[in-house]
Amino acid sequence: MENIAGTKARLTWAVNLAALLLVIVWTVPTLGLLVSSFRDKDQIAATGWWQAAFPSTQSDFFRAGTAADQKQEGDLWVIAGNAFEPGQVISAWGTTSKAPDALKPGDVADLKDGQKLTVAADGAYRLTSPTQFEEGRGMRIFFTSTQPPKFTTDNYVKVIGAEGLGRAFLNTMTVTIPATLIPILIAAFAAYALAWMDFPGRSLIIAGIVGLLVVPLQLALIPLLKFHNDIGLGKSYLGIWLAHTGFGLPLAIYLLRSYMTGLPREIIESARVDGATEFHIFRKIILPLSFPALASFAIFQFLWVWNDLLVATVFLGNRPDQLVMTGVLRELLGSKGGDWEILAASAFISIAVPLIVFFSMQKYLVRGLLAGSVKGG
Incomplete structure (x- = not known):
């Protein structure tokens, strides 16, 4: 020993x-997502989140003003301006994409027809010509600049202020709460019957439930939607509640049955000897003792339904009054999904409620998952 x-x-x-x-x-990835949610689009594209606290180097170009912006100063025509933000510093610049860093701040570039261009370190440019500038697009000025670290809450303001987000939050709650409670109620009765009641075919039912755990729900989406349409449910809250219930029941029954089979048999037998009915045993003994397992499944089901987009899109629809939060955030990102700063802020806004649920019930999670792992029936 x-x-x-x-x-x-x-x-x-x-x-x-x-x-x-x-x-x-x-x-670490969660921390990176949090940091990215407070950065702007340009900085996310230029550097990784781990460099957010340091100045970043960016290579790009801007266009100088056009002929409409020119002013006469003595014998020269001048176009001047500054396209940079305060704090942004140029380390090099150029007039062509082949040599974007050929010149240093303050250098003068000789252009065609006697024109001259100079760019200062703060981004201020001055383009001069002995003759008037002709109409056309402003010339491109390439640069390499150093930007100071910058953090902003604009991403959160944009997401929170998105049109329809409040309605989507209520829609998500309307979907999530019943879709969490209904499978728990049904699974509790089924798990008790499979754990403590003898009837023909019980083993086959248990084997079928275990088999359903590995079936991808995507296989059932279209047949189930067709069935809903045939019986008149269509795309409605009742339809999506039943869909989430069906998808969540195998795990719920398996988890609760594993827990209930680990409860002391003596308590059940004593209650039966005293004349208690199966329903009274279930309500007075099994349910109170099974609360950790019920809470652990409630956490899983709540998180799954809250973060769902696929099932909500199929069984609820895409009308503005039907969209859940994940649907609104998807619309906010656009079809290309390139707004990473919005994506990061959306992620933290969408997980606020699930985090509250998780931390309020986390003490039951491990107890509910591990119970029944040693003793089974």
């Missing part, structure tokens, strides 16, 4: 190290 105990002690460091690595793997 001493050798076994010693072996466990020597392996403790490996377990702790593995747990630490898992925490890092999950925490």
Whole structure:
């Protein structure tokens, strides 16, 4: 026994190290998403989130003013301006894309027809010509600039102020709460029957439920939607509640049954000897003792339904009065989905409610998942 105990002690460091690595793997991307949610689009495109606290280097171009902006100063015609933000500093510039860093701030570039161009370190440019500038687009000025670290809450303001987000939040709550409670109610009755009641075909039903755990829900979307249309449900809240209930029941029944089979048999038998009915045993004994398992499944189901987009799109629709939060955020990102700063802010806004649910019920999660793992029936 001493050798076994010693072996466990020597392996403790490996377990702790593995747990630490898992925490890092999950925490670092979340931290990066949080940092990105406070950065603007240009900085996200230029540098990674881990460089957010340092100045960033950006290569781009801007156009000088046109002939409409020229002013006469003595014998020269001048177009002047500044397209940069305060704090942005140019380290090099050029007049062609082949040599975007050929000149330093303050240098003068000789252009055609006696024109001259100079760009200062703060981005102020001055284009001069002995004759009037002709109409046309402003010339391109290429530059390499250094931008100071910048954090903003504009991303959150844009997401929170998005049209229809408040209605989408209510729609999401309307979908999520019943779609969490209904499968729990049905699964609790089914799990008790499969755990403590003897009837023909029980083993086959349990095997079928285990098999349903590995069936992708995408396979059932179209047949189920067709069935809903045939019976008159169509795209409605009742239809999506039933869809989420069907998709969540296999895991709910499996999880609750595993927990209930681990409850002390003596309590159940004593209640039956005292004349308690199956319903009274279920309501007075099983449900109170099974609360950790019920809470753990409620967390899973709530998170799944809250973050769902596919099932909501198929069974509810895309009208403005039907969109859930994930649908509104998808519309906000646009068809190309390139607004990473909006995506990051949207992610943290959308997980606010699930985090509240998770932390309020997390003490039951591990107890509910691990119960029944040693003893099963």
